[in-house]
Amino acid sequence: MIEFQKVGVVYNNEVEALKNIDLVIKGPTITGIIGPNGSGKSTLLKAALGVVRASGKVMLDGIQANKALKRIAYVAQKSSIDLSFPITVRECVALGTLPSLGLFKRITREEWESVDKALEIVGLSEQSQRQISALSGGQFQRVLIARCLVQNAEYLFLDEPFVGVDMVSEDIIIKILKDLKSKGKTILIVHHDLNKVEGYFDQVVMLNREIIAAGKTAQVFTVPNLKRAYGENILVERGE
Ligand SMILES: Nc1ncnc2c1ncn2[C@@H]1O[C@H](COP(=O)(O)OP(=O)(O)OP(=O)(O)O)[C@@H](O)[C@H]1O
Numbered sequence: 239m240i241e242f243q244k245v246g247v248v249y250n251n252e253v254e255a256l257k258n259i260d261l262v263i264k265g266p267t268i269t270g271i272i273g274p275n276g277s278g279k280s281t282l283l284k285a286a287l288g289v290v291r292a293s294g295k296v297m298l299d300g301i302q303a304n305k306a307l308k309r310i311a312y313v314a315q316k317s318s319i320d321l322s323f324p325i326t327v328r329e330c331v332a333l334g335t336l337p338s339l340g341l342f343k344r345i346t347r348e349e350w351e352s353v354d355k356a357l358e359i360v361g362l363s364e365q366s367q368r369q370i371s372a373l374s375g376g377q378f379q380r381v382l383i384a385r386c387l388v389q390n391a392e393y394l395f396l397d398e399p400f401v402g403v404d405m406v407s408e409d410i411i412i413k414i415l416k417d418l419k420s421k422g423k424t425i426l427i428v429h430h431d432l433n434k435v436e437g438y439f440d441q442v443v444m445l446n447r448e449i450i451a452a453g454k455t456a457q458v459f460t461v462p463n464l465k466r467a468y469g470e471n472i473l474v475e476r477g478e
């Protein structure tokens with residue numbers, strides 16, 4: 239269970255990115271975090287990870303979240319990994335073992351086995367020796383998901399994992415995430431494609447600096463709430 243208690247984030251003493259966020263997310267779940275550009279979606283994940291200064295508290299099963307970071311696998315928006323870094327797909331996935339290892343320990347044979355298993359799950363076994371610079375956007379996103387699998391965290395925070403990703407990769411990733419949910423994981427996904435919301439998420443957090451609505455998708459993903467979050471033009475954007 240993730241609990242945001244009166245969480246607020248102000249950047250540079252002027253931009254109030256999040257205001258008074260009270261939110262409880264009970265897992266297992268795939269929860270979509272949606273809202274317009276600049277509505278604080280990425281900031282919400284960063285506040286939980288403790289990478290931005292926030293007022294209030296974020297608790298993970300009753301423990302302050304930034305003290306339980308090993309339990310969270312995180313993929314940032316437009317990943318900050320340098321794609322030109324000379325590293326193979328297999329090595330990149332193996333970095334997922336580091337949070338539990340400490341930086342300079344050797345990766346064990348068992349861990350390499352879990353790396354290869356993860357590559358198989360995301361369908362990249364054949365590309366395992368390839369440089370990451372030689373992957374498509376969708377393949378690279380699958381590498382990052384494989385790394386989360388290796389990390390074997392109970393919580394997954396993914397920020398816009400489907401941006402720049404081909405349909406094949408998107409389907410593979412969503413199937414993996416649904417499988418992880420069935421194994422008890424709690425998954426938070428920042429997402430902007432409203433067409434996929436009902437198919438992908440069992441819960442939705444609709445955000446526009448404040449919580450507009452949060453809960454089961456069918457109850458939250460409604461036209462009145464969408465108008466409150468995105469403004470009246472939302473129906474035009476949805477092509478209705
Ligand atoms: N490091 C920062 N310094 C100053 N302002 C920031 C910083 N990061 C984000 N902001 C501002 O805070 C607000 C929320 O940003 P955030 O990135 O959380 O939004 P978002 O909903 O993820 O947007 P997007 O859909 O574009 O990814 C925006 O107004 C943004 O410009």
Ligand SMILES: [Mg+2]
Nearest residue numbers: 279280281315
């Ligand atoms: Mg964002």
